[in-house]
Amino acid sequence: MIDSHWKKLPLEFYQREDVTQIAQDLLGKKLCTNIHGAFTAGKIVETEAYHAPEDAASHAYLNRKTKRTMPFYQSGGIAYVYLIYGVYKLFNIITHIEGVPHAVLIRAIEPIDGIDIMLYRRNLNKIQRNLTGGPGLTSMALGIDMTHNGISMTSDVIWIGDAPKVDEHEVIASPRVGLGKNVIEPYYSIPWRFRLKNNPFTSPAK
């Protein structure tokens, strides 16, 4: 195991220009949280890239600026957390430079550390796909909520540990899920959802 294994990723990782590359590079890395005194972590197994202002699937489409979208316009390397369906908190990471609203949605992790705490937060008693197999479930298991919106990925609350790059052949690219009907081509079916092949914790296919 090399020295850099699980070392906290630096801001430079997130501030690169190519958000689809960053989304793929995040696969296999270790998403960690230290929230309410509990350490939990898991391997990232599914991500999606959002490329505003052109991308109609993004909240920051056409550089839309509202109270909710403000984090998009900060420098890469901070969390963007928002509420969906009044119930679930989805965790994203803002990328690239200040003023360019790129983001990666973390859709699923494979539990590694603090599994007992994740089970408690999810009200489950054994490891199964719906422990962390989906963006809402991942945030719930890791203890991420709206108070973490805007927090730096270099903090000691939420961060990502480095890991060896996964083999290209282990990555499946497919269209993103859950997009509204207003998302026009090519963004509706562009293959910007990335999954690790054969990983049981990736979210259900659509």
Next chain:
DNA sequence: ACTCGGATGGTCT
């Protein structure tokens, strides 16, 4: 295995 409907609340038109 699957399909279906309900929960739930902030954001935007």
Next chain:
DNA sequence: GACCATCCGAGTA
């Protein structure tokens, strides 16, 4: 007032 980057439980099989 419509729309969600979702999940779960109930029903059918």
